[in-house]
Amino acid sequence: MKKVLVTGALGQIGSELTLKMREIYGTDNVVATDIRKTESAVVQSGPFEILDVTDEKEMVNIAKKHEVDTIIHLAALLSATAEKKPLLAWNLNMGGLVNALEAARELNCRLFTPSSIGAFGPTTPKDGTPQDTIQRPNTMYGVNKVSGELLCDYYHHKFGVDTRGLRFPGLISYVTPPGGGTTDYAVEIYYEAIKNRKYTSYIAKGTYMDMMYMPDALAAIMALMEADASKLKHRNSFNVSAMSFAPEQIASEIKKHIPDFIMNYEVDPARQSIADSWPNSIDSTCAMEEWGFKAEYDLEKMTKDMLVKLGLKSF
Ligand code: AKB
Secondary structure, rough: OOEEEEEEEOOOOOOEEEEEEHHHOOHHEEEEOOOOOOOOHHHOOOOEEEEEOOHHHHHHHHHHHHOEEEEEEOOOOHHHHHHHEEEEEHHHHHHHHHHHHHHHHHHEEEEEEEEHHHHHHOOOOOEOOOOOOOOOOOOOOHHHHHHHHHHHHHHHHOOOOEEEEEEEEEEEEOOOOOOOOOOHHHHHHHHHHHHEEEEEEEEOOOOOOEEHHHHHHHHHHHHHHHHHHHHHHOOOOOOOOOOOOEEHHHHHHHHHHHHHHHHEOOOOOHHHHHHOOOOOOOHHHHHEEEEOOOOOOOOOHHHHHHHHOOOOOOO
């Protein structure tokens, strides 16, 4: 990767990935884009363009203007929002992706886009979910993710576009909060633990989902993008996970550091039913074997780091 274009650069992944890549590849070599402009470090620290990803012409123009060789396409709606606004999700998630793929085809760029554990559904094996398995999701987000995986495979086989992707679990970070996801509780809980010493979970006890700390997610994206293409048997998209836990387990990990922390439950049926349709834990073996995926953070290590970064003093 010599010159990279990032879409959705002000979102949860983009706001950290853009800065990390600017450190590695050079500030001017990472062009950030988003539909809005804010005062964030991403906008202040390097090239930034306003881009609505549903505008194909504009995407190609910006990619051409900056002579990029890689597109990191992150702009998308997450699962809970997509379920509330399914048509918008279809138009944005699929429209944005096909435009990014067309830009990559026309300009001969490598393309990364995230898939998700949401690409699985209620008939998928729930534990140790394999790389290649049943994918019949019952959410609009899941439909978008499976369609996106297939579309990326199609562009790879039909047009030779170097497409790569990861099926991300819930991503946890202290920098930019996610918005509209089902796994967001696992981020909110840390903020609330620091602020109010209590949290009300909208996900029920005993609901396991895969999760990953953001530094591992950023490292995984860069390792996959740098990987030797000839080693990749799978294109879209690799299972990657660092941990799997239920709400009561993250709560008891927090309690080790904040003993008066209280967890309550008020289950949101909409998000619970999305969580129930997803795997308990996915198997990342193919990612490990094909390009050396490795996660550094488990629940214990991540919790310590999150609480310190969010300002917990007494450690
Ligand atoms: C969501 O909850 O929608 C995302 C995801 C797992 O894709 N965090």
